Amino acid sequence: MPTRIKAPGRTADPVLVIGSIAYDNIITPHATGENILGGSAAYASLAASYFAPPQLVGVVGHDFKKRDRQKLLRRGIDLSGLTTDESGKTFTWKGRYHENYNRRDTENLQLNVFEKFHPHLNAQHQVVPYVLLGNIRPSLQLAVLAQLSAPRFIVTDTIDIWIETQSEALKEVIRKTDLLIINDTEAGKLTGETNVPIAGKRLLELGCRAAIIKKGEHGALLFHPEGLFALPAYPVTELRDPTGAGDSFAGALLGYLAATGKTDFPTLRQAMIYGTVVASLTVEAFSTDRLTDTGCREIRRRRKELLRMIKV
Secondary structure, three states, X not given: OOOOOOOOOOOOOOEEEEOOOEEEEEEOOOOEEEXXXXXXXXXXXHXXXXXXXXXXXXXXXXXXXXXXXXXXXXXXXXXEEEEEEOOOOOEEEEEEEOOOOOXXXXXXXXOHHHHHOOOOOOHHHHOOOEEEEOOOOXXXXXXXXXXXXXXXXXXXXXXXXXXXXXXXXXXXXXXXXXXXXXXXXXXXHXXXXXXXXXXXXXXXXXXXXXXXXXXXXXXXXXXXXXXXXXXXXXXXXXXXXXOOHHHHHHHHHHHHHHHHOOOOHHHHHHHHHHHHXXXXXXXXXXXXHHHHHOOHHHHHHHHHHHHHHHOO
């Protein structure tokens, strides 16, 4: 069994992660990664596995490598919901990051078998209490929600293309969401507000219980009926590949909630701290390498360091 950061006196509940599994081709100002494991579900599941047992729902093609399947299994991720579609290849994405890593261009995107992906939850998946809806189409997110029996806490991620093309379906998902996680650009598009604090309030008015707006290297803000919480990013000195940082943040956050069994405002703030430090590991190497190679000791060390930084 993989090592986990456990909450005292309880066994972690499972988390359900629905999203993409991909092979990425990443070009940065300093190096290149070719045909490497990526996708929102891969990053989020691996991040969550440090706190709770993940169950992954997704699809891969006939080219999905055994070593990548084993990489997920070694972290205790249940792959009973990972379908292999022999009719085509795994979703692939090629992106190029600019000098400051704050902007990237998509140079090639091939959905392949992911284009036909329709999540089907088995009986085991339907009763999982903690659910992460990765940035798949809102119509598919709604289909997943319809299959859940009694979810306790639902985290939703999205991207700008769904805000632009499926806004009404997305807003329906948001009304069923406990925590919406998006970046500042997406929040502006969704609410029409460029001011982040105002945008955060508008997100709550859309019907979600809470919202987190990510600001990249400038941290993240949690908007909650009980208050506002601002958290800086962990200072990374060895930035290699920002891909998957947001998915890792969401996965670790939800994993921590599942470990504690709590979803109140103070626990959400603690979960953000863990999400931030796990995301800081992700960006220090290509693909999921740091997520799979790093142990709980380093996560705990970075958490303590981040707490010292924000202490007044």
